[in-house]
Amino acid sequence: RANVSPLGAGALAGSTLPIDPATTARTLGFAAAFENSIDAVSDRDYYAEFLFDLALLAVHLSSLGEELVLWASTEFGFVHPAPELGSGSSLMPQKRNPDVAELARGKTGRVVGDLVSLLTTLKALPLAYNRDVQEDKAPVFDAVDQVLPVLDALAAAMSSLAVDEVRLAEAASDPRILATDLAEYLVSRGVPFREAHETVARYLTESTGEVEATSLQAFDPRFGDDVAGVLDARTSLARRKTHGGPSPEAVKAQLARAHETIGQERYFLSKHVEPADVVDRLLKGEPE
Template identity: 55%
Template sequence: MTTPTPAPVYVRTPAHGFLNSLSVDRVLARYDLAGSIAHAEMLGHVGILSASEVETLRGGLRRIARELAQGSFDWREDLEDVHTNMEVRLTELVGSVGGKIHSARSRNDQVALDERLFLRAAIHSVAQRTHELASKLLERARQEIETPMAGYTHLQRAQPVTLAHHLLAHFWRLQRDVDRLLATAARSNVSPLGAGALAGSTLPIEPDRVARRLGFDHPFENSLDAVSDRDAFVELAFDLALLSVHLSSMGEELVLWASTEFGYLRASPGLGSGSSLMPQKRNPDVAELVRGKAGRTIGDLLALLVTLKGLPLAYNRDLQEDKAPVLDALSTTEATLAALNSIVPDLQFERERMRETATDPALRATDAAEHLVRHGVPFREAHDRVAAHIAAHGGRFDRPEGGAGLEPGLSAAAWTFDPSDPLADRLSPGGPAPVAVRRQIELADARMRIAQSSLSSLGRLTGLIEELLQEEPK
């Protein structure tokens, strides 16, 4: 039976609190334990540890995992980081053999590994929530294929579209966000363990064995790069910042649409709250906060880039500051996605108001110019004719009787488009006509299936960590 080793006593200095990162990096604890199990198994395979030592270490590490899950783990603030907390507790449980777990390993490659494992799980979580929001937008679009509305440029009515087409524009943004997150996960699926402090080890280690055990594609190519690289965190921070910008755009439109001036969206309890003073007000608070949260994630990206910009190779303590901005960006984005996922299914659109704006004759001015183009008029000339017609009618566009003033030499029968049906001729691929939108939805469904397959594969990799931390079957 192994005799437990008393916990070491660490002397606190005035700078200790400044160096301490436990408040931030304790989120890495389970990944740290899983990495240690894989590392111990590799050390056993190459003969640095005996089989019984590997089993002892594995049992101790899994017990710590249970303590974490049960909330009974005693975090020691006098130990400066998550790695020291895990190793000290392991030594308390299994004795001096616990000190062997750090053979051929540095905290430099250890934290790099923990971050890669954490990043994999974090990407899966935020990508899944983004995928869910995209799915809900797609379902709402299916219901609004025949709902016309005005499309806007410069926040002014421009051309007729459908509500489905507008919702799908946001869908495709989110779909790219999911693709981008998955690409970051794939590109960062490289194990840094075995790089040591910066120059590997003189011991006969096998980094590729650890990489396979933890679900990585392969181990690092360069030990200096492995311990100093934070590209994956930067890429994730960028992905989250851009995703937040896309969500902010949605939030801005919800704010506008809920206003009396637009009147496209009925105020609902899920979208906001009332005024503390004005009884008639319903403020779109949720949408406004969705818009506002983007500032934080953009700031987190900048904070991370500034931290990294002047660092020489290899590891520097500045890298301790990499986690806080990424964790903040993750929690902010997850909260924003949760809010939008809760309100999108219940949005109440004012379809008659949308239809009214879509049938504004002014929105057909471009159609009139293209009508002339179909009859051989150069586009610039057609554009000028329509513009002159609008100017001559007090800034309004009304269909001229028999094409008067627009089509010299063309018969009245040549004037074929009908301003009362704003979408009749918009059949170009990717356009807003119902037939084109239905084709677009078919493409969207196919992309959703591909994304879900990729998310499932990433989820299986994430599940490897929990499998490592489970008890061996008896």
């Protein structure tokens, strides 16, 4: 979108001189020249789209930061706060604050604000060049300056986290979280899902004790002897191996596809290094 040369568009209507915008575009390493002179001068869609991408990325980083804040809290205790995640409390000696995660949340509002700032500048502008668009670069540069450090900081924090597997296992030990598995167990034995859902819901509502195989069989004979195998979190996780699921097998496949996509993107971006270097040397006045 941005790899288009605007040279030759003039202020809005091109030129009466016999210039060739395609020649300057090739010389400067652009993929193409502009198609319409007014669009070349007034369009800022590439900035708006770029800022939206950064804002959306910041929103996702904020969500990840929120998870880390919760997981590092005493109430959850799923991860042990590492030095890379934050500093110690200025008041409480025993406390380590998840500063990186909290700042990831905080920076998001600023980046979203940059997007809104640009869109507001572009709102209701008449065609061709207007002095208003001088304000287009500040929010773009600011958003980049905010997002890149957050990416670096979160990458360092994530790679240093120590997960408390015992605490996670305890949190997943309540058999009630496997209610959907129980309903699907009945479905696999021919029970319509609506009925299976109602049966499990009624059992959990009326049950006052532990959720276990014997009480399930006493409640409804359609629960067989093998229902005990359903009441295990690790087994439940391993069985969810459909495409995109959370089982270790499915997640490995997702990671493989993600790495492949990243490799393709890196290759694609590498194709733009040479044109960018050409433009950089020309701007610096260096010989080719």
